[in-house]
Amino acid sequence: MSKGREGAGAGGGAAAVLLRYLREQNRPYSAQDAFGNLQREHGLGKAAVVKALEQLAQQGSIREKTYGKQKIYFADQEQLPAASDAELRALDGEIAALASKVQALQQSCRQMEAELKELNCSMTTPEMSKELEVLRKDCGSYTEKLERIKSATNHVTPEEKEKVCSEQQLYHREWRRRKRMATELLEAILEGYPKSKKQFLEEVGIETDEDQGVTLPAAP
The missing domain is CATH 1.10.10.10 (Winged helix-like DNA-binding domain superfamily/Winged helix DNA-binding domain)
Incomplete structure (x- = not known):
């Protein structure tokens, strides 16, 4: 030194x-x-x-x-020495310019933050490649299944399906009607029967839907 x-x-x-x-x-x-x-x-x-x-x-x-x-x-x-009017005006101008610059930088930061958030929510290239491979396998499986369906010979036409559904509804209505008639007849007999309903059914040999675990479908 x-x-x-x-x-x-x-x-x-x-x-x-x-x-x-x-x-x-x-x-x-x-x-x-x-x-x-x-x-x-x-x-x-x-x-x-x-x-x-x-x-x-x-x-x-x-x-x-x-x-x-x-x-x-x-x-x-x-x-410190007092600043002149010219110096103060220059400082005011510098402050205004810096404030404008800060505002622009803040706006730019907000835009970049929004882009960063969007990128963070997006899939990465390896993730997209993996997802694409899964979708291709699913597509191949569905295509194969569709071809099997198309080549099948046991197709049911819409008319045949409608006929089966109509018959099913008919049978359900008839089931409910006959069950109601049987229940009304049973109740009339039990009014003068000295034993219980269970004993009557056992003596006559009647099996109910409930005994067989069968449930009457609800009315459409």
């Missing part, structure tokens, strides 16, 4: 360099940030930077804020 740099890094020299730097940049820095930014140009040591910043803060030349275990230093805004 040169003698000039040693002088700059000692005591008041370091404080002057740091005070000028903080006022020129007018933004907050930690001791580590200030050391990293000024070490190469001014040869300031880490300990000298920390000591100088603490002295400047104690003197009221700069401001100090503590965030957790870290301290942040920045220029005292009241000690």
Whole structure:
């Protein structure tokens, strides 16, 4: 290190360099940030930077804020020269431009987030290949089944199916009618029969639908 740099890094020299730097940049820095930014140009040591910043803060030349275990230093805004109208207008323009840029970036981020969400919900190429293979197998199975149905000789025509369904309904109606007649006749006999219904059925030898586990279909 040169003698000039040693002088700059000692005591008041370091404080002057740091005070000028903080006022020129007018933004907050930690001791580590200030050391990293000024070490190469001014040869300031880490300990000298920390000591100088603490002295400047104690003197009221700069401001100090503590965030957790870290301290942040920045220029005292009241000690900075007042900005001219032209400078203020320039700053307003810069703020407006930055705000517009932030808005555009936010819109872009929302679009990318929507695209990312859509991609995350989509199938990957390996997943699509696997699904395609499953569908091809299913399609082949269905095609084979369809060919067997087409080549069968025992097809039932719509007319034949309708005839069978009509006959089935007829038989069900007749079943219900005869069951109702038998029940009414049985109840009439039981009115004068001294024993139970079960005993009467056993003596006569009548078997009911329930005895055979048969259930009469519901009326359509």
